[in-house]
Amino acid sequence: MDRMSGNPGLVDVLIVGAGPAGSAAAIHAAEAGHEVLLLDAAVFPRDKTCGDGLTPRAIHQLGRLGLAEAVTSSYHNRGLKLHGFGGSVTAPWPEGHYGTLGSAMPRTEFDHLLVRTAVERGATLWEGATATGVEFAGPRVDAVTVRHGGVEKQVRPRWLLVADGVRSTFGKLLGRQWHRGEVYGIAARSYCASPMSDEPWIHSHVELRDAEGTVQPGYGWIFPLGDGRVNLGAGALSTDARPAKVNTKKLLSHYATQRREEWQLGPEQDVASALLPMGGAVSDVAGANWMLIGDSAALVNPLNGEGIDYGMESAEMAVELLRPGRDLTLVWPHLLRETYGEAFLLARTAARLLTYPQFLPAVGPLGLRGPVGAMVMPAAARLMGNLVADDDRDLIARAWRLAGAAVSRVRRDTPLWATTA
Numbered sequence: 350m351d352r353m354s355g356n357p358g359l360v361d362v363l364i365v366g367a368g369p370a371g372s373a374a375a376i377h378a379a380e381a382g383h384e385v386l387l388l389d390a391a392v393f394p395r396d397k398t399c400g401d402g403l404t405p406r407a408i409h410q411l412g413r414l415g416l417a418e419a420v421t422s423s424y425h426n427r428g429l430k431l432h433g434f435g436g437s438v439t440a441p442w443p444e445g446h447y448g449t450l451g452s453a454m455p456r457t458e459f460d461h462l463l464v465r466t467a468v469e470r471g472a473t474l475w476e477g478a479t480a481t482g483v484e485f486a487g488p489r490v491d492a493v494t495v496r497h498g499g500v501e502k503q504v505r506p507r508w509l510l511v512a513d514g515v516r517s518t519f520g521k522l523l524g525r526q527w528h529r530g531e532v533y534g535i536a537a538r539s540y541c542a543s544p545m546s547d548e549p550w551i552h553s554h555v556e557l558r559d560a561e562g563t564v565q566p567g568y569g570w571i572f573p574l575g576d577g578r579v580n581l582g583a584g585a586l587s588t589d590a591r592p593a594k595v596n597t598k599k600l601l602s603h604y605a606t607q608r609r610e611e612w613q614l615g616p617e618q619d620v621a622s623a624l625l626p627m628g629g630a631v632s633d634v635a636g637a638n639w640m641l642i643g644d645s646a647a648l649v650n651p652l653n654g655e656g657i658d659y660g661m662e663s664a665e666m667a668v669e670l671l672r673p674g675r676d677l678t679l680v681w682p683h684l685l686r687e688t689y690g691e692a693f694l695l696a697r698t699a700a701r702l703l704t705y706p707q708f709l710p711a712v713g714p715l716g717l718r719g720p721v722g723a724m725v726m727p728a729a730a731r732l733m734g735n736l737v738a739d740d741d742r743d744l745i746a747r748a749w750r751l752a753g754a755a756v757s758r759v760r761r762d763t764p765l766w767a768t769t770a
């Protein structure tokens with residue numbers, strides 16, 4: 350029996366969506382003593398189209414949930430190998446704030462682990478429960494309609510956290526808008542059997558050619574999973590002005606063919622593709638008592654497409670803001686801008702450069718071949734992964750922060766969690 354049944358729908362914290370962002374929020378909120386109702390339209394375990402990669406930033410955040418070891422004990426990796434334009438560079442995860450362990454875990458398992466942990470720590474979970482409507486009382490969300498077990502229920506939350514993913518159908522009811530003029534990703538993933546599934550490095554191929562031989566603005570990845578399989582995928586960057594004219598599933602299949610012999614890959618299975626709004630290119634992510642977190646707030650790194658870490662981080666930050674009487678409308682977007690604004694703007698600007706067809710073929714050979722590549726690319730890999738923390742004081746971290754501040758001054762017009770309503 351759940352804690353809601355004795356009560357006509359009143360709850361402290363309602364969380365819509367139980368992916369990494371929603372489940373992490375449920376764990377933090379339950380541990381902070383809130384009564385939590387976590388709901389998801391799906392029934393777990395469920396799949397989510399993803400590369401399944403976990404950078405040290407994600408492992409660090411999992412540590413804050415007490416789950417790092419549960420993830421890294423079965424498989425962990427030491428860094429990234431970048432390939433392309435006739436060269437290869439090895440970039441170990443950098444020493445620093447986030448630690449040097451990465452991992453990868455199929456989302457069917459990973460999300461199930463988080464959702465189970467949320468329940469163990471005290472959250473109530475409704476699976477197969479879709480949030481379909483919202484009622485306001487002035488600027489506050491007063492009630493959310495949930496379809497659950499064929500019945501419509503009204504839930505009246507004190508606070509509402511929306512973690513309903515990239516499409517954010519429910520977020521749209523609250524006014525969330527995605528700015529498609531900004532750079533976004535389109536990507537496909539698959540699972541392939543491989544005897545190299547224990548390989549302790551993740552691999553990215555930045556010279557991603559389609560079947561006609563044209564270099565695409567994106568990369569192919571092979572993330573070993575340690576379970577006899579690898580996650581193999583391909584993604585391209587796009588903007589409205591320069592749309593990536595590519596079928597990602599075909600691109601993936603072409604990439605798999607190129608890598609088959611080296612990795613002794615089995616056939617691609619469970620191929621799925623999705624869009625990735627990135628770098629905070631959405632507006633209206635908060636109201637008086639509600640906040641959008643994770644993908645629904647476009648918290649995805651434009652340079653490598655990862656968002657699991659930002660989903661879990663934003664969950665913790667949002668829960669820390671839940672204080673009686675606090676209006677979240679401006680506080681939440683302000684905190685997002687403070688935390689991610691400069692890094693995301695810089696990454697978005699760099700990602701936009703990649704969408705120019707001449708850019709990658711011109712700089713790729715410089716970066717990946719010879720002594721320059723060996724010196725520069727480990728730093729580039731660190732920056733691509735946004736593995737720079739506020740307390741890192743080394744030269745690269747300082748240069749990154751300076752560049753971030755400069756880009757933010759120049760690109761003031763760019764929407765970053767703007768409030769328009």
Ligand SMILES: Cc1cc2nc3c(=O)[nH]c(=O)nc-3n(C[C@H](O)[C@H](O)[C@H](O)COP(=O)(O)OP(=O)(O)OC[C@H]3O[C@@H](n4cnc5c(N)ncnc54)[C@H](O)[C@@H]3O)c2cc1C
Nearest residue numbers: 366368369370390399400401402480514643644655656657
């Ligand atoms: C091809 C691809 C590869 C990627 N690779 C990586 C990677 O390697 N590493 C990485 O860190 N990130 C990667 N990402 C990004 C990553 O998948 C997301 O950033 C991450 O899933 C965000 O988590 P979330 O909790 O915000 O949303 P989600 O994981 O999408 O969870 C949202 C949940 O909300 C539920 N939901 C939706 N609407 C409702 C509703 N109305 N009512 C109730 N429930 C609802 C859904 O069922 C779902 O379970 C990749 C993305 C793509 C598309």
